[in-house]
Amino acid sequence: MAVAKKELAQMTRYPTWIIQFIVWPLIFPLIYILSAVGMAGPQKSGLAAFDSVAGTRNYMGFIVIGTMVWMWVNTVMWNFGTFLRDEQMRGTLESNWLCPIKKVDFLIGGASFSMIVSALLTLVSVIEYRFVYGIHFTGSVLSWILSFSVMIPGVYGLGTMFASLVLWVKETGAAVQLVRGSIMILCGITFPAAIMPGWMQFIAKFMPFTFGISATRTIMINGGSILDALADMLICLGEGFIYMIIGRLCFTAVENKVRNSGSLERF
Amino acid sequence: MHVLYSSNNIYAFSCRPEVDESSNRGEGIYMEKAVEVTDLKKVFHTKKKKLFRTIEKKEFKAVDGISFDIYKGEIFGLLGPNGAGKTTTIKMITGLLRPTSGYVRVMGIDVDKKPMEALSKIGTVLAGDRSIYWKLTGRENLEYFAALYGCNKNEAKNRAAKILDRLGLAEKADELVEKYSTGMKQKIALGKALIPYAPVVLLDEPTLGLDPQSALNLREIILDIKNEGRTVLLTTHYMEEADFLCDRIAIVDGGKIIALDTPSNLKKSMDDIKLINIEVDNAPEDMLCKIKGLSSIQKVISRYDEERRDYVLNIHHTDSNELIQKVIDCISESGCRILNINVKEPSLEDVFIHLTGKSLKEKVENNETV
Numbered sequence: 001m002a003v004a005k006k007e008l009a010q011m012t013r014y015p016t017w018i019i020q021f022i023v024w025p026l027i028f029p030l031i032y033i034l035s036a037v038g039m040a041g042p043q044k045s046g047l048a049a050f051d052s053v054a055g056t057r058n059y060m061g062f063i064v065i066g067t068m069v070w071m072w073v074n075t076v077m078w079n080f081g082t083f084l085r086d087e088q089m090r091g092t093l094e095s096n097w098l099c100p101i102k103k104v105d106f107l108i109g110g111a112s113f114s115m116i117v118s119a120l121l122t123l124v125s126v127i128e129y130r131f132v133y134g135i136h137f138t139g140s141v142l143s144w145i146l147s148f149s150v151m152i153p154g155v156y157g158l159g160t161m162f163a164s165l166v167l168w169v170k171e172t173g174a175a176v177q178l179v180r181g182s183i184m185i186l187c188g189i190t191f192p193a194a195i196m197p198g199w200m201q202f203i204a205k206f207m208p209f210t211f212g213i214s215a216t217r218t219i220m221i222n223g224g225s226i227l228d229a230l231a232d233m234l235i236c237l238g239e240g241f242i243y244m245i246i247g248r249l250c251f252t253a254v255e256n257k258v259r260n261s262g263s264l265e266r267f
Numbered sequence: 268m269h270v271l272y273s274s275n276n277i278y279a280f281s282c283r284p285e286v287d288e289s290s291n292r293g294e295g296i297y298m299e300k301a302v303e304v305t306d307l308k309k310v311f312h313t314k315k316k317k318l319f320r321t322i323e324k325k326e327f328k329a330v331d332g333i334s335f336d337i338y339k340g341e342i343f344g345l346l347g348p349n350g351a352g353k354t355t356t357i358k359m360i361t362g363l364l365r366p367t368s369g370y371v372r373v374m375g376i377d378v379d380k381k382p383m384e385a386l387s388k389i390g391t392v393l394a395g396d397r398s399i400y401w402k403l404t405g406r407e408n409l410e411y412f413a414a415l416y417g418c419n420k421n422e423a424k425n426r427a428a429k430i431l432d433r434l435g436l437a438e439k440a441d442e443l444v445e446k447y448s449t450g451m452k453q454k455i456a457l458g459k460a461l462i463p464y465a466p467v468v469l470l471d472e473p474t475l476g477l478d479p480q481s482a483l484n485l486r487e488i489i490l491d492i493k494n495e496g497r498t499v500l501l502t503t504h505y506m507e508e509a510d511f512l513c514d515r516i517a518i519v520d521g522g523k524i525i526a527l528d529t530p531s532n533l534k535k536s537m538d539d540i541k542l543i544n545i546e547v548d549n550a551p552e553d554m555l556c557k558i559k560g561l562s563s564i565q566k567v568i569s570r571y572d573e574e575r576r577d578y579v580l581n582i583h584h585t586d587s588n589e590l591i592q593k594v595i596d597c598i599s600e601s602g603c604r605i606l607n608i609n610v611k612e613p614s615l616e617d618v619f620i621h622l623t624g625k626s627l628k629e630k631v632e633n634n635e636t637v
Contacts, residue, residue, distance in 0.1 A: 002414030010402045013443070091397030095459065098361055098393065099415035100386040261311070262355065262364040 003109025004116070011117070025125035026132060029067040032190040033060055033133075054192040061137070061221035064129045066189035069213045071125065072118045072148065073155055074180055079114030080159030081166045081176060083107060088167075104160070104251050111159055115152070122148065138223040146226060147216040150233045150240070154208030157243025164250040167258065187213055208243065211236035300372075301467050301498035302337040302360065307369035309355050309522075329355040331522035332369070339466070342489065342499040344513035346506075348623060352522040353502050357471055360500070361391055373467055387416065390460035391469045396452030398459065401445040405436055405455045408444060409462050416463040430458045434488065450481030457485065461492070468492055469500045474508060486512060506616040516615070520623040530615055537613035537621060540565060543582040543591060546607040547598055550578035554601035558582065561593055568620055577606055583621055 036059050040046040051057045084107060087093035096106055126144075129135045137144070158179070165175050183189075186204040188196070193204055193214075204210045215229035215236060226233075309330040315323035330352040337343040347353045358364035360371050362382040371378040371385075378385040392398065399408045406427050413423035431440045434454045444452055453473065460468050470489065474482040482505075489512055492499055503509050509516055510530045517527040526533060550569040559567050563586035572579050584590050591610070598605055613621075 002411055006400065006403065006407070006411045009407055010400065013402045090400075092400060094363065094393055095391070095398035095412075096415065097363060098386060098389070098391045099412065100383045100417070101415050102383075259363070259365045262309075262358055 001109065003106055004113035007110055007113040022124065022128075025068070025071065025121060026128055028071065029064045029129075029133075029190075032063045032067065036060075036063060036190075050192075053194045056217075056222055058135075058221050060133055061135050062192075062217060063190050064125070064133065064135060065217050065220055066187075066213055068122055068125045068129075069148070069151070069209065069216055070184060070187070070189040072122050073151065073183060073209055075118040075121065076111060076115050076155045077159050077162055077179060077183075078176060079117075080107070080111040080155075081162040081179070083110035083114075084163055085166050085170070088170075103255055104248065107160065107163055107251070108156070111156070111163075115155070119148070135221075137220045139219040139225075143219045143226050144216070147212070147219050147229060147233065150215065150237045151209060151212035153237060153240030153244050154212065155240075157240055157245070157247040160247030161243065161250045164247070164254040168254050183207065183209055186210065189213065206239065208236040208239035211239070299339045300336045301339045301341075301374060302343075302500065303370075303372040304333060304335050304356070304360065305370055305372075307333045307356065307359055307371065308367045309352075309359060309364065310367045328522050330359070330366075333519070333522070333524055334369075335517050335524060335527060337467075337498055337500060339498050340493065340496050341514040342493050342501060342512050344509040344516040345500065345502045345519060346509055346516055346619060347519035351519045351623075353519050354471070355522075356519070357393070357469065357500070357502065361389060361393075361469060362386060387463065388465050389467045389469055390463050390465040391471075392456045392460045392473055393469075393471045396449060396456055399444055399452065399455050401452075402443060404441050404443055405431060405447070405451075405458070406440040408455055409458050412459045413462045418462075426462055426464070427458075430461050433461075433491075434458050435484070448481075450477050450484070453477055453481070453485065454488075457488065465497075467498045467500070471502050472504065473501070474503065474505065482508070506614065506619065510615045518619060518622055525622050526618070533618045534613055534615060537618055539585055540583050540613060540617075540621065541585065542611050542613055542617055543580075543584070543594065544607075544609050544611060545580040545582065545594065545598070545605060546572075546575070547578050547580060548604045548606060550580065550603070551601060554597060554603060555580075557597040557601070558594055561590065561597070562586070563590060566621060566624070568624060581617070581620055583617070 036050075037044075040050070040059070047057050047059065050059055054062055056062055084093060087096060087110075097103065126137065130137065162175060162179055169175065186196075186200060186207050187193075187209040188204070193201055193210060196204065211232040215232035218224035218229040218232065219226065222228075307330055308328070311327045311329055313325045313327060314321045315325070333352070333356055335343075345353045345356065355364060359366050360373070360378065362371075362378045362385060365379060373385045374388045376385040376388065400411070403411065409427035409430055410423045413426050414420075418426060428437075428440075431437045434457065436451060436454055436458075439447065439451065444455060447455070453476075457470070457473060460470065473489065474485050477485065486508060489499060489501070499512075501509070501512060513530060515527065515529050516533060517524045518533075519525070526536075528536075550571075555567055555569055558564065558580070561584075563584050564582065565585060566581075566583040568581040568583075570579055570581075571577075582594060591608070595605065595608075611617075
């Protein structure tokens with residue numbers, strides 16, 4: 001809690017955060033929406049083909065749901081991974097490590113803050129998409145929250161793995177691109193997973209967000225109930241817990257490595 | 268049974284050191300150990316890689332069997348040149364680094380086996396002003412670290428307010444740290460070490476980079492910490508500071524403790540040694556060899572002073588001061604010019620140089636003979 005509060009205080013002292021909150025959710029899906037409009041052809045004749053693989057003609061809704069989930073996952077993952085690295089670069093990681101707290105709690109504290117921020121970002125996105133892009137979302141707010149919540153264990157798990165990797169290799173950029181790129185492609189954020197080659201679809205099944213996005217689309221644009229999305233939600237949740245365990249093991253291993261090598265403050 | 272009251276806490280000692288209270292110097296007998304360091308070793312393994320293939324493996328002994336005890340209520344100094352192993356030792360004491368062998372106990376708790384418990388007994392300043400958040404205020408920093416030590420909101424607020432007051436920062440408490448001077452930042456870093464009210468306080472170069480007045484203020488605070496009955500482990504590059512503050516000093520070099528005693532005893536060990544400091548415009552090797560060849564010369568250390576752009580010869584000898592003329596002759600014969608010369612009493616710095624052959628100051632190149 002203290003870590004999250006500290007992060008909030010620091011964020012508000014950089015005024016550019018407002019751009020991330022208001023402008024970015026609008027710009028990001030626009031790239032894909034305009035691409036979709038262009039490729040749909042005259043009189044949107046391509047929509048039928050899209051409908052046959054995506055199960056909906058609401059291509060704008062399809063895209064913004066994907067980008068919204070991706071932004072949420074990406075922001076949290078990014079903050080998870082870079083949180084310790086930022087502390088390391090700032091010189092404050094050691095002074096936190098010297099306090100009698102579990103190191104993973106420190107990481108979770110920082111990431112929890114970003115999860116809350118990302119949730120607010122999602123809320124802003126929904127409002128903007130409704131009133132700027134005129135997208136009509138189906139389902140209740142509660143079901144939306146639920147469909148997002150099932151992705152939390154996966155975000156924590158993969159985020160902890162990601163943070164461990166960054167602490168180990170001491171480099172954020174390459175690790176970020178790898179994880180972000182994989183999620184972006186495999187989970188089908190702007191296109192239906194069905195158009196990917198079979199082997200990619202197979203790998204995508206090991207990503208909890210594939211099922212999380214699918215569940216969210218079922219609820220928010222296809223008018224499905226929680227029961228309709230239940231299978232996707234349970235798989236997302238189950239895989240997420242497995243990633244949480246793997247993430248915790250990775251973090252313990254890196255924590256041990258850092259203690260043996262004394263590389264905590266090294267860049 | 269002696270009980271020491273601090274403004275914020277009570278420390279009860281079953282056995283208070285038998286020290287002359289008026290002297291403030293710990294030359295008496297301390298009985299209870301606050302920190303025990305026993306046969307501590309740390310070996311680093313380094314690999315040289317070509318692409319993904321390891322082509323060379325090396326072992327480096329950073330700490331090689333260090334043992335010492337720090338008693339409750341004393342200020343213990345750890346001195347050594349860069350690379351001597353003191354930072355590695357400190358990191359092992361705080362549990363940041365796992366020893367290859369040996370153990371550390373803080374207030375009787377094994378740091379490796381119970382790191383959380385041990386950490387709750389240590390307040391630490393490492394890396395000085397970089398160890399705090401510049402985008403937070405001084406108060407927010409202290410409240411944050413208090414929370415990490417398990418204080419609830421009210422307790423954290425109270426402790427932060429008291430410490431800010433004590434550090435003389437109450438008025439600036441709600442300004443961002445980035446607007447503070449270096450001395451003020453260093454004080455907040457010290458405040459971070461004080462916030463847990465821990466019985467052991469570890470200060471790594473607490474006055475580094477401070478102006479003389481700020482350094483003096485900080486030293487007074489460190490003495491206050493001792494007077495509260497807390498134990499302080501201090502590393503510093505400033506010999507005068509170590510001499511002024513420390514009850515005992517361990518001099519570390521090459522991963523080993525080469526001397527451990529009170530500052531006055533360390534200086535006494537130099538009683539038979541006399542010192543001549545000579546500043547010369549050049550220090551060629553043949554001249555140094557000639558000086559080294561003079562009878563009763565113990566050690567000749569030459570270093571280049573970048574500020575003054577001259578060489579300083581530090582000559583340790585056991586002869587009478589008649590030797591000075593012989594040294595002057597050697598320098599004159601080599602065609603070098605003497606810029607300054609003085610005969611002095613040994614200081615702690617000289618003890619250090621005598622023992623290690625190195626100066627504590629950075630960027631020192633030295634030549635020595637024993």
